[in-house]
Amino acid sequence: MRTETEEKEGKNRNSYHWYPGHMTKAVRQMQENMSLIDLVLELVDARIPQSSRNPDIDRLGAGKSRIVLLNKTDLADPEYNGQWVSFFRGKGISVLEINSKTGAGLKALNGLVQEVCSEKIKRDRSRGIVNRPVRAMVAGIPNVGKSTLINSLAGRACTRTGNKPGVTKGKQWIRLNKSLELLDTPGILWPRFEDAAAGMKLAFIGSMNDEIIPVEELALDLLAILKEQYPDSVKKRYQVDWGDGVTETLEAIARSRGCLIRGENLDLRKAAGILLDDFRAGRLGRMTLERP
Ligand SMILES: Nc1nc2c(ncn2[C@@H]2O[C@H](COP(=O)(O)OP(=O)(O)OP(=O)(O)O)[C@@H](O)[C@H]2O)c(=O)[nH]1
Ligand SMILES: [Mg+2]
Structure with a gap:
């Protein structure tokens, strides 16, 4: 906790x-x-x-x-x-x-x-x-x-x-x-408390209720993995560059998608939602996050 x-x-x-x-x-x-x-x-x-x-x-x-x-x-x-x-x-x-x-x-x-x-x-x-x-x-x-x-x-x-x-x-x-x-049977999330990375990936694919998840943090974590494993996918879909850190990338996605609060500030939560939806639906391309 x-x-x-x-x-x-x-x-x-x-x-x-x-x-x-x-x-x-x-x-x-x-x-x-x-x-x-x-x-x-x-x-x-x-x-x-x-x-x-x-x-x-x-x-x-x-x-x-x-x-x-x-x-x-x-x-x-x-x-x-x-x-x-x-x-x-x-x-x-x-x-x-x-x-x-x-x-x-x-x-x-x-x-x-x-x-x-x-x-x-x-x-x-x-x-x-x-x-x-x-x-x-x-x-x-x-x-x-x-x-x-x-x-x-x-x-x-x-x-x-x-x-x-x-x-x-x-x-x-x-x-x-x-x-x-x-x-x-109803789906079961197994007790993998010791393995935070597994929990994170389960959240990426939508196996956990998004209401209990910090969506922006989740999107940043996903971006960090995509930057390493599928760097072209994000660039291609949103026409953005990776920049220095993934927070900048999420900001760039927000700008590119016009996610603004009251027409001024970037709405990172909305951008995070777009990224997660696109990943889950396969719109970023076919991806496997774990290797045997
Ligand atoms: N692209 C794709 N989508 C799938 C596939 N199999 C299932 N889905 C989608 O995944 C979603 C979940 O499917 P369900 O069959 O309701 O999943 P479930 O395992 O019964 O889920 P719970 O009852 O909540 O435990 C639905 O939107 C399905 O259309 C697949 O092979 N490919
Ligand atoms: Mg079911």
């Missing part, structure tokens, strides 16, 4: 907090749901495949089959999509590169589910149970695309989706076909 002095001086900028109470409950719910399922479909955001993973998923999902779905690959750097796929395969985890919105990459899913659950299916058969569907939990951070994935697979809007965290409120079973049932 920040002290009051730190807050005033703007120190300790890189800490984005969320509510532990809410999370403990979420993790407990995930534990309960685990007892109902055979398979975890773990959605991760292709722009931050590391920070968008649940650090406890190995423990929570012990004994369950698992498929990692690298989602929103249309917003991520194609070069790194491939590298992340190799990374997960190298760890012995089945993985698919997908776009839940268009359904790209999803054709292979049914076959892969049968493959990773073959033991369970064999076990069922040996006990005389035929045609019991595989039950899969769709898990992942808020806003990663869980409900969109389910709708794409079902071919109809059976769950509610939206471009903000916290759209799905309770759990819901969806029967896709006679061999697969999916459990939609």
Whole structure:
């Protein structure tokens, strides 16, 4: 937590907090749901495949089959999509590169589910149970695309989706076909208190409620990363130069976009909002902020 002095001086900028109470409950719910399922479909955001993973998923999902779905690959750097796929395969985890919105990459899913659950299916058969569907939990951070994935697979809007965290409120079973049932769950932000950089990246992609986030600070942090990893993107989109520090860059963006308060002072908050929206929507280009 920040002290009051730190807050005033703007120190300790890189800490984005969320509510532990809410999370403990979420993790407990995930534990309960685990007892109902055979398979975890773990959605991760292709722009931050590391920070968008649940650090406890190995423990929570012990004994369950698992498929990692690298989602929103249309917003991520194609070069790194491939590298992340190799990374997960190298760890012995089945993985698919997908776009839940268009359904790209999803054709292979049914076959892969049968493959990773073959033991369970064999076990069922040996006990005389035929045609019991595989039950899969769709898990992942808020806003990663869980409900969109389910709708794409079902071919109809059976769950509610939206471009903000916290759209799905309770759990819901969806029967896709006679061999697969999916459990939609509310997104969970995992307890990564020790890792402020992960919290920051989760805020970049819109997994945290913007109302609890200092938007200007977040934009400055994003600019610092873009300056290093994708310097041309910002120059091209806003016709600005980087200047000495990122605060100057944000000011330049505000000028270039006419963000003014009462026609005089620069409205940095508004400029920060524009930058974050553009990044989230992919208007700055396809970007991956984490390397395997
Ligand atoms: N560009 C792009 N957008 C996607 C993709 N998948 C989902 N989205 C968008 O991401 C937003 C969030 O999708 P949801 O399916 O509601 O996310 P969720 O994981 O169910 O979120 P919660 O219910 O809040 O936990 C929506 O605006 C979707 O259209 C994708 O592969 N690419
Ligand atoms: Mg949802």
